[in-house]
Amino acid sequence: MDAGPATTVKTTCPYCGVGCGVIAQKSAAGVTISGDTEHSANYGRLCSKGTQLGETVGLEDRLLYPEIGGKRASWDDAIARVADAFSSAIAEHGPDSVAFYVSGQLLTEDYYVANKLMKGYIGSANIDTNSRLCMASSVAGHKRAFGSDTVPGTYEDFELADLIVLTGSNLAWCHPVLFQRIAAAKQKRPQMRVVTIDPRRTATTQISDLHLGLAPDTDVALFSGLLRHLARSAAVDPAYVDDHTCGSEDALQAASAWTIEAVAERCKLRPIDVAQFYQMVETTENTVTIYSQGVNQSSSGTDKVNAIINTHLLTGRIGRPGLGPFSVTGQPNAMGGREVGGLANMLACHMELLNADHRRIVQTFWDSPTIADKMGLKAVDLFEAVHSGQIKALWVMATNPSVSMPNADKVDEALARVPFLAVSDVVSNTDTLRHTRRDTCVALPATGWAEKDGTVTNSERVISRQRGFLPAPGEARHDWKIISDVAAAMGYGEAFNYPHQADVFDEYARLSGVENNGTRDFDISGLAGMSHQVYDALKPVRWPVKPTSEVGENDDRFFARGGFYHPDGRAKFITTVPAEPSTDIGPKSLMLNTGRVRDHWHTMTRTGRSVRLSAHMGEPYVELHPEDAADHKIDHADLVELTNKRGRAIVRALVTDKQRRGSVFVPMHWNDQTAGQARVDALVAPITDPFSGQPALKMSRVSVRKAKMKWFGFAVLREKPTTLPYAYWALMRIHGGYALEFADAQDAPARSTAEHLLSGASTTQDLIGDDLIGVEDIAQRSARYCMLDEGKLAGVVFVSKKPVSVSRKWASGLLVETFADRSAQMAVLAGRPPADQPDTGPTVCSCFSIGRLTIQDAITEGAKTVDAVGAACNAGTNCGSCRSEIASIIAQTDNSRTAKPEGDRREPQTA
Numbered sequence: 001m002d003a004g005p006a007t008t009v010k011t012t013c014p015y016c017g018v019g020c021g022v023i024a025q026k027s028a029a030g031v032t033i034s035g036d037t038e039h040s041a042n043y044g045r046l047c048s049k050g051t052q053l054g055e056t057v058g059l060e061d062r063l064l065y066p067e068i069g070g071k072r073a074s075w076d077d078a079i080a081r082v083a084d085a086f087s088s089a090i091a092e093h094g095p096d097s098v099a100f101y102v103s104g105q106l107l108t109e110d111y112y113v114a115n116k117l118m119k120g121y122i123g124s125a126n127i128d129t130n131s132r133l134c135m136a137s138s139v140a141g142h143k144r145a146f147g148s149d150t151v152p153g154t155y156e157d158f159e160l161a162d163l164i165v166l167t168g169s170n171l172a173w174c175h176p177v178l179f180q181r182i183a184a185a186k187q188k189r190p191q192m193r194v195v196t197i198d199p200r201r202t203a204t205t206q207i208s209d210l211h212l213g214l215a216p217d218t219d220v221a222l223f224s225g226l227l228r229h230l231a232r233s234a235a236v237d238p239a240y241v242d243d244h245t246c247g248s249e250d251a252l253q254a255a256s257a258w259t260i261e262a263v264a265e266r267c268k269l270r271p272i273d274v275a276q277f278y279q280m281v282e283t284t285e286n287t288v289t290i291y292s293q294g295v296n297q298s299s300s301g302t303d304k305v306n307a308i309i310n311t312h313l314l315t316g317r318i319g320r321p322g323l324g325p326f327s328v329t330g331q332p333n334a335m336g337g338r339e340v341g342g343l344a345n346m347l348a349c350h351m352e353l354l355n356a357d358h359r360r361i362v363q364t365f366w367d368s369p370t371i372a373d374k375m376g377l378k379a380v381d382l383f384e385a386v387h388s389g390q391i392k393a394l395w396v397m398a399t400n401p402s403v404s405m406p407n408a409d410k411v412d413e414a415l416a417r418v419p420f421l422a423v424s425d426v427v428s429n430t431d432t433l434r435h436t437r438r439d440t441c442v443a444l445p446a447t448g449w450a451e452k453d454g455t456v457t458n459s460e461r462v463i464s465r466q467r468g469f470l471p472a473p474g475e476a477r478h479d480w481k482i483i484s485d486v487a488a489a490m491g492y493g494e495a496f497n498y499p500h501q502a503d504v505f506d507e508y509a510r511l512s513g514v515e516n517n518g519t520r521d522f523d524i525s526g527l528a529g530m531s532h533q534v535y536d537a538l539k540p541v542r543w544p545v546k547p548t549s550e551v552g553e554n555d556d557r558f559f560a561r562g563g564f565y566h567p568d569g570r571a572k573f574i575t576t577v578p579a580e581p582s583t584d585i586g587p588k589s590l591m592l593n594t595g596r597v598r599d600h601w602h603t604m605t606r607t608g609r610s611v612r613l614s615a616h617m618g619e620p621y622v623e624l625h626p627e628d629a630a631d632h633k634i635d636h637a638d639l640v641e642l643t644n645k646r647g648r649a650i651v652r653a654l655v656t657d658k659q660r661r662g663s664v665f666v667p668m669h670w671n672d673q674t675a676g677q678a679r680v681d682a683l684v685a686p687i688t689d690p691f692s693g694q695p696a697l698k699m700s701r702v703s704v705r706k707a708k709m710k711w712f713g714f715a716v717l718r719e720k721p722t723t724l725p726y727a728y729w730a731l732m733r734i735h736g737g738y739a740l741e742f743a744d745a746q747d748a749p750a751r752s753t754a755e756h757l758l759s760g761a762s763t764t765q766d767l768i769g770d771d772l773i774g775v776e777d778i779a780q781r782s783a784r785y786c787m788l789d790e791g792k793l794a795g796v797v798f799v800s801k802k803p804v805s806v807s808r809k810w811a812s813g814l815l816v817e818t819f820a821d822r823s824a825q826m827a828v829l830a831g832r833p834p835a836d837q838p839d840t841g842p843t844v845c846s847c848f849s850i851g852r853l854t855i856q857d858a859i860t861e862g863a864k865t866v867d868a869v870g871a872a873c874n875a876g877t878n879c880g881s882c883r884s885e886i887a888s889i890i891a892q893t894d895n896s897r898t899a900k901p902e903g904d905r906r907e908p909q910t911a
Contacts (some may be wrong), residue, residue: 009469010036012456013050014105014449015601017329018042018177020050021182021540024450024469031450031470039540040156047176048599048613048846048881052450055610057470063428064447064474068464070437075475075485083489083670085420085440089392090122090613095370097380099126099394102342104134104331107454108468109504110479111333111498114397114829117487119341120368121495125353125376126306128344128390130399131337132379132694134330137296139338139346140692141305141540142327144574145313147565149338150520151557153288154460154542159185160322163284164194167219167308172203172884173598175328180880183207193284195277196439197222198294199593200623200665201658203884210276213270213660216591217298218700221578222274223307224255225263229278230314231255235263235285237316244570247314251573258578266578281311286322286860291596297698299579302691306574319560328459335457339522340508342377345560345693349512357515359397365511368496378693380406380686388416395422397479398446400603402431403671406684406695409647424482427605431672431679445476448734449606452478454501455538460554464540480504501537513547521558521565569738590628591663592642593698594680596809598881599846600669608674611733615843618808619730619741620651620670620678622704623659627687632704637803639707639728639743642666644700647682650707650728664704668697675728676742709743714804715757716740716811717795723756736815737795739808746906748784750776754797758787775829784829796828807839808833809851844885845858847878855886859893866890 006027012019012834021039025032031054066078073081089097100118111129116876124773142149155178158164164182171179186192186207186747189348196208197219206210214222233251241248260278281287289312295304309325317323329335341348349360353375377385383405385391394415400848405411415435417420422441423433426448436443450470457463474479477485480501483792487496498504506528513525526545530538542556564571599613607613622640624638634640636655642649642664651666659665670678685700709727716739729742740757754772774785782800786793793814798804810833818830833839840851858872866886870877876886 002441006470009467010465010725011467011469012332012464013046013053014332014466014606015047016174016175017331017334017459019332019456019460019462019464022046022050022053022466024053026469030054032417034238038465040461040462041540042177045177045180046878046879048616049601049607051847051879052610055612056606057448057450057474058609060609061265061427061429061445062434062448062476063425064476065445066475067436067443070443071439072093073442075477078444079482079485079489080423081440081442082444082486085393085422086122086395087490088638089420092146095122095124095393096123096376096515097275097390097486098124098394099377099386099391100395100397101379101382101399101401102127102129102337102397103126104129104131104334104337104878105398106328106337106455106479107333107501108336108340108450108463108508109454109501110397110483111337111342111347112508113480113483113487113498115341116366116368116481117492117496119347119372120363120366121487121490123370123372124142124375125344125372127342127376128379128380128382129337129342130379131329131331131334132343133297133404133697134293134342134694135296135327135334136694137298137301137305137344137689137691139576140302141309144302144304144691145309145571146559147567149721150521150558150565151327151335151459151461152319153326154556155181157288157322157324157326158182158290162192162290162322163288164192164288165197165281165282165287165289166208167197167289167292167326168296168304169292170198170200170595171204171290171292171328172202173881174330174596176598176879176881178328179183179884180206183883185279193280195280197662199660203598203888206884206887207766210273211282212267212269212273212277216264216593216660216663217294217300217579218267219298219304220300220307220576221258221263221266222574223304223311224578225260225274226278226281227252227307227314228255228258229260230282230311233282235282235315237314241314244559244564245573246568246570247573247575248314250575251310252576254575270347271412281404285317287317288323288326290326290328292328294698296694297696298694299687299689299696301689301694303574303576307576310573310576313573313886319557321557324557326459332458333456335461336461338457339457344378344382348508350520357888361515362511365514368495376563378688380688380693380695381412384686385416386418387411389417391418393420394418396423396426398426400430400432400605400671400780402435403603403679404668404681404861406681406697407646407686408679408682409687415496424479426476430603430605430674431900435632444482445483446472446479447472447476451476454478454480455505457543460542460702462542464538465536465538467536467604500532502530502532505535506530509733519565523555525834560778568897571732589701590704592680592683592700592702593663593665594666594668594684597667597669597699598885600667602669603671604669604674607669610735611735612846612849614734615849616666618732618739620649620667620675620680621654622651623654623665624704625659625661625663626655626657628664628704629653629655629874630704633844634704634706639709640704642680642683642702642704644683644702646685648677648678649680649683650677651680664702670730674723677725678730690892707743709745710747710803711799711801712743713753713799714739714806714808714811715795715797716793716841717757718789718793718813718815721757734812734815741813749801751785752786753799754783757797758785758795773826783829788819793817793819794826798831802909807833809842810839829839844889845878845882847874848874850875852889855889856893859890864890876884
């Protein structure tokens with residue numbers, strides 16, 4: 001990494017939609033990261049992922065030059081190839097034969113230019129985004145209720161609330177800084193109460209006063225029952241309902257059957273818990289309902305959103321400090337993408353694609369030759385069209401649909417057969433990018449987080465600057481520039497002649513105010529006309545930002561006094577229908593739930609580079625309830641095969657009573673670059689919500705069984721293996737190299753396995769004679785091999801007929817040690833640390849690499865609170881992301897050391 005002169009830059013974190021302010025300091029020693037104490041999203045807090053951003057900015061595995069057919073090409077040739085492919089397809093098959101699939105990882109300026117090219121110049125609405133997978137149901141629910149995609153409140157409301165209802169959101173792991181803000185507020189005001197609604201008992205439940213572990217997909221029934229209960233209480237605000245809403249009678253009639261007993265039966269909850277929840281909401285004016293993917297990622301996601309909003313409309317609890325419904329977004333710029341019309345059913349600046357006046361406004365402003373006049377293909381339908389041959393040219397930007405889309409194997413097949421594919425990305429080897437190595441397909445090197453420059457919008461409508469602090473490596477270009485270059489090559493150069501990203505933002509800001517006059521929620525025309533210097537210095541600002549408005553009390557919140565965006569100015573109560581219980585249940589069938597882990601992000605192209613982040617969760621895993629595990633003869637840490645008619649995955653078993661009976665949970669992050677068979681979305685059915693088009697990523701059925709393996713292995717390697725021909729493997733970054741878990745169903749000689757894995761590990765020696773040494777244990781049917789290279793460990797390989805018992809954390813530190821003689825090398829083969837180096841166990845605190853056994857020792861010695869554990873061993877005292885996990889360990893530890901011998905890293909960890 002060429003850091004250049006030492007500088008300090010304020011920018012924005014590129015992970016979740018919290019939108020934390022970050023201070024990046026670069027120097028010859030590298031990049032250090034800290035939280036921006038002046039940013040309203042985080043006030044200096046960062047989670048584990050944000051804290052370790054400096055570990056992710058190196059150039060290893062970067063895509064540095066354009067490629068055509070997998071071979072380096074010039075930018076001129078690559079741009080011409082993309083432009084020719086799209087122009088030819090349009091000329092022969094029409095504008096709907098081409099498509100863009102974009103991403104919440106793009107900046108607003110990138111998103112705007114892509115939307116303008118597709119909808120205003122190509123003339124198709126076939127541009128959709130991976131935000132369809134996480135927030136489309138919120139968009140649809142907002143628009144049905146409010147007439148616009150408006151988040152009414154702000155993060156400050158979380159701290160002002162007296163009751164927080166967290167539904168379908170593991171906030172502690174997926175939006176950790178917001179969770180920390182709530183936890184701090186609750187500690188300051190113990191009377192604040194928190195309810196979590198989730199089939200799983202997650203890390204978030206650590207601060208809960210009540211956890212409702214409802215049956216999957218029964219949220220509509222729960223909130224319909226709440227609506228019925230509130231309607232019979234003094235919590236109703238009749239003036240608000242009469243003056244600012246319509247449709248309450250029909251919604252209440254539909255909810256009338258949902259008595260507490262009926263809700264409890266459908267949701268598989270105790271009636272006393274349902275009644276307690278309803279009473280808490282009824283008696284607490286300042287109630288905020290925070291929801292996320294557990295609500296959205298459903299075939300009834302839009303109805304879930306509206307069932308929540310209905311309860312706030314009925315009570316008038318919206319738009320004022322400390323109350324309201326709140327959607328937390330999944331990606332750093334999911335909101336920015338919604339604002340610029342990045343979805344296939346929207347136009348820029350919250351204008352409607354099917355509204356003729358809005359199309360006129362946009363087309364006139366763009367001075368474009370055409371404008372899309374019908375909805376484009378939403379993500380799932382788009383890839384079906386790619387697979388069927390309807391789409392002839394596809395451009396994927398900043399996302400990895402081969403891993404993240406439902407029915408991922410079919411999506412991967414579609415990408416392999418589309419006549420032309422362009423992929424803009426940062427890294428050189430993703431499951432999606434590999435398809436550009438065929439024929440004349442194109443890979444386009446884009447700038448990454450540390451180099452990009454523009455704006456993003458977070459979940460509370462705050463626009464923040466993302467500022468580059470490293471030079472663009474190789475020939476990488478900003479996404480907006482790549483899109484503009486292709487537009488120019490297609491003949492639209494005058495309309496896409498942007499000298500600077502500030503010019504893109506200015507055009508976007510001006511469009512937001514055209515013929516607005518308060519008729520649309522989104523208006524940032526007050527930011528138009530900024531010079532490049534003013535744009536560069538722009539501080540975080542929450543929209544709307546109108547040119548003449550004087551901001552008054554609560555003007556950064558919507559709807560306290562009505563003012564909705566339906567033609568009559570009223571909000572609409574929506575009649576919602578609870579999903580029917582699934583009938584797709586076989587004798588061995590379990591419900592598959594997918595989601596995130598604490599320290600990884602999406603398909604790990606960034607977080608997988610970090611040693612600290614990889615230490616917490618090194619392998620893909622499945623959470624099973626103990627009774628389900630027993631039924632399927634699966635033990636803790638077994639390898640488990642999950643199958644259905646769409647796909648197959650092999651992952652590690654984590655048996656826990658925090659998982660609901662009848663369901664399993666598998667993280668979404670692992671892919672073909674990091675594991676052998678762990679693309680869990682290959683198992684997910686392409687079923688979507690009828691209103692939003694969002695796929696139901698948490699409701700597919702799978703069969704599970706113990707994977708039959710004949711031998712198992714663990715290796716620590718200086719160099720990344722080039723081939724891994726095993727039925728199961730998982731590769732993770734460690735200091736100095738890689739750690740590898742692997743297993744296979746076919747017998748293989750131990751020595752040849754070691755030779756294969758170590759073949760690229762030595763720079764000065766080969767594997768002849770004494771260079772590779774090993775020991776075999778005939779009784780245990782195991783073998784251990786290692787090799788030195790100039791006093792450093794080139795690698796060590798452990799293989800066994802049964803799961804390898806080796807201290808993973810100790811072994812993962814060997815690559816940075818020096819071995820003076822052969823006796824020291826032989827000691828490595830013992831597979832455990834010396835007596836003077838006690839094993840600290842699997843990592844819990846990523847910031848300080850504190851293991852579970854160290855935390856248990858602190859608890860045994862008297863640390864009975866999270867703060868006390870932090871004082872004893874530092875765990876949880878930096879970013880705070882592990883505090884809920886520490887609390888869970890405290891709860892599980894009864895003053896005795898209960899870890900398995902040798903800190904077996906075959907155990908995936910989770911709170």
